[in-house]
Amino acid sequence: MKSIEIDDDLYHFIAANTQHIGESASDILRRMVMPGSVPANQSTSKADTAQEVAIRTPDQSPEVSAECHAQAVLEELDGQQLLIIPKMVERWLLVLSVIYKHHTSAFAKVLGMSGRNRTYFATDKDTLLETGSSTNPKNVPGSEYWVITNNNTVKKINMLKEVAQVLGFNEQEVTQLINIFAPEHI
Incomplete structure (x- = not known):
C-alpha cells in the first residue's frame, strides 16, 4: 500500500462521494475517474490490480471504514x-x-x-x-x-x-x- 498526502478539500470531496460503507478511497476514485473498470477487490488476483493507496491529509491517519452507529x-x-x-x-x-x-x-x-x-x-x-x-x-x-x-x-x-x-x-x-x-x- 502506498500513501499520498492530499489537501483537505480533495479528501472531503472523495469522502462525500462514498456510495457505501467501507468503500475504499481507491474504489471511489476508480469509479469516478475510470468508469466501467473493475474494482480492485473484485479482481481475480491482487497482482492484476493497482496497489491500494491510503489517502491522508497532512494531519489525519489513513481512512478507515465507517460503520453506522x-x-x-x-x-x-x-x-x-x-x-x-x-x-x-x-x-x-x-x-x-x-x-x-x-x-x-x-x-x-x-x-x-x-x-x-x-x-x-x-x-x-x-x-x-x-x-x-x-x-x-x-x-x-x-x-x-x-x-x-x-x-x-x-x-x-x-x-x-x-x-x-x-x-x-x-x-x-x-x-x-x-x-x-x-x-x-x-
Whole structure:
C-alpha cells in the first residue's frame, strides 16, 4: 500500500462521494475517474490490480471504514429531553453534535450536501457565508464542521434526514431520529 498526502478539500470531496460503507478511497476514485473498470477487490488476483493507496491529509491517519452507529445516536438523543429545548436551532445543533460524536470518521460525507444556491455544511464559516447572505452559519459543537442554520424547521428536518441517510441510517432509524428531533412537526 502506498500513501499520498492530499489537501483537505480533495479528501472531503472523495469522502462525500462514498456510495457505501467501507468503500475504499481507491474504489471511489476508480469509479469516478475510470468508469466501467473493475474494482480492485473484485479482481481475480491482487497482482492484476493497482496497489491500494491510503489517502491522508497532512494531519489525519489513513481512512478507515465507517460503520453506522445509529442506535447509539438514537439512545443518546432519547435521553437528552430535546423537547425542553425551545429554540430549534439549539436542538438542531445538539442533534448534529451527537451524530458527529458517533460518526466522526464518516461525518465528512455531509460536505457534499447542498441546495440550489447554498452549501449546507463546511469546515469553516466563511465558505458558508459565501453561499448566501443570510445563512447564519454555526459550528456543530465538538467538531470542526459548520452548518447553515437560517432554515425553517421543515428544512432542518429534511436536512437531518439527508445527513442520516448519508451516514447509513436505515429508513426506520431516520424516522426515529426525526421523531426525537421534532415530534411536534410530524
